[in-house]
Amino acid sequence: MPDIHETVLEIDLGALEHNYRYLRSRIRPATKFMAVVKASGYGSDAVAIARKLVSLGVDALAVAYASEGVALRKGGITLPILVLHPQEGNFEEIITHNLEPSLYSPRILKGFHEIARREGQKGYPVHLKFNTGLNRLGFWENDVRFIREEMGESEVLSVKGILSHLGASEDLDERDFTERQIAMFRRIVQEAEKALGPIPIKHLLNTSGILNYPEAQWDMVRSGIGIYGYGNDPRFDPELKPVVSLKTVISQLHRIEPGETVGYNRAFRAEGYKTTATLPLGHADGIGRHYGQGKAFVIVKGKRAPIIGNVCMDMLMIDVTEIDCKEGDEVILFGKGQSADEFASYAGTISYELLTGISPRVKRIYKDRNPG
Known part of the structure; x- marks a missing residue:
């Protein structure tokens, strides 16, 4: 796969094949x-x-x-x-x-x-x-x-x-x-x-x-x-592979001082020196405001980073104070390291709602095999 330079929904057709064959194995051949x-x-x-x-x-x-x-x-x-x-x-x-x-x-x-x-x-x-x-x-x-x-x-x-x-x-x-x-x-x-x-x-x-x-x-x-890739039961999750991953990049890093605020309505206030990262996706892309205010986490360099403040229409901000990262680095909302089920649970919803709510403006790319 090429490096990620924008917000994308990665579709793994190999995972789709795996899931289809597994579910087929659970029923009669006829x-x-x-x-x-x-x-x-x-x-x-x-x-x-x-x-x-x-x-x-x-x-x-x-x-x-x-x-x-x-x-x-x-x-x-x-x-x-x-x-x-x-x-x-x-x-x-x-x-x-x-x-x-x-x-x-x-x-x-x-x-x-x-x-x-x-x-x-x-x-x-x-x-x-x-x-x-x-x-x-x-x-x-x-x-x-x-x-x-x-x-x-x-x-x-x-x-x-x-x-x-x-x-x-x-x-x-x-x-x-x-x-x-x-x-x-x-x-x-x-x-x-x-x-x-x-x-x-x-x-x-x-x-x-x-x-x-x-x-x-x-x-x-x-x-x-x-x-x-979701079986609605932890017993079956290891047998299935999520087909889609939502990935984006860090657009900009900000180093802010104690008492400074982040985003609309000054919804996040720093209690100490903080490093924040701005990501190029928001509620117009399917990541609603209910994921903000520290409720949800994304994955940066294999570590969890909370979404802070209010999610904007086209952007959201995360706290990366404890993560060694730079502008242009990949960020995973769901995929490797965090399933759509887990991400959805932060907002009290389910993977179905999260997956089907990803906006058409998010670019779809295909892993392993082109669908033709």
Whole structure:
């Protein structure tokens, strides 16, 4: 890798391959693997991530919204792409780009059915999402009859998959709840296949489900955070490698005297002689003000340095009094020496929020292999 001279998000495609192969090893060889690349590949680069996964043999991809699926198609991705949260205004776009919608309510089913009929579709692949306890999206268990009546004898739509989503699969204290979700999904699958005929793909497990409930893998599993290197459990963290690292440089050093202040609102006041470093990133890059005031640390020369004062829009300041460093030196926010989980915890949040909040203006670079 070249030396870092600006703020970058380093994407390690070798780590992605490692994580994919590890998660694959946790399921049966015949079980399909759907990789979730929504939110720009969890804040990285959805097209680059998807291309790498295609080369590794992933079976399908998932995104949240139609626009994300369209971007993948324009990036040359031809695999099946599931749209997890389709909206009525995007149904024609979904069909135009051969995306597979997850239909989750009577309104969405009726609306998509009508558009597909109007577009002259026959056997268009859809997935039916059922709510088993997360209470976010999904048909109710007793909606199977409505679905059967709505689809009738029409051949416009073909039910390719049926799915639900686990709400607490990473929390073993909630095992009873998760087992009830699994049992409910099993009942729904039986009822749906009795009413609609065989459904080729049943999928329930997320990353933590793969790791904790492999007996419920059915025909396909879905992994998001796991392929990016986080298993939601310290037991699995050693088996996974974080795919992205956020790095920057020291723009300027300041040596300040006791009583001097740093940054907006004079939020940091030096109690003694201090050396501070200014870094070229801030809340416009995804590092919010809630990381300031000494709550979070970055890594400089292998040592922790606290973020001091208020984080600015484009800059933040750190205390490097005890660190032998110079202007232009590399600084790691998360990556080697500190995981995204750890950095996020300083602000009372989780890696998902931190990773997906990194601004598009942060340059993406690729470690080891170019995604093409």
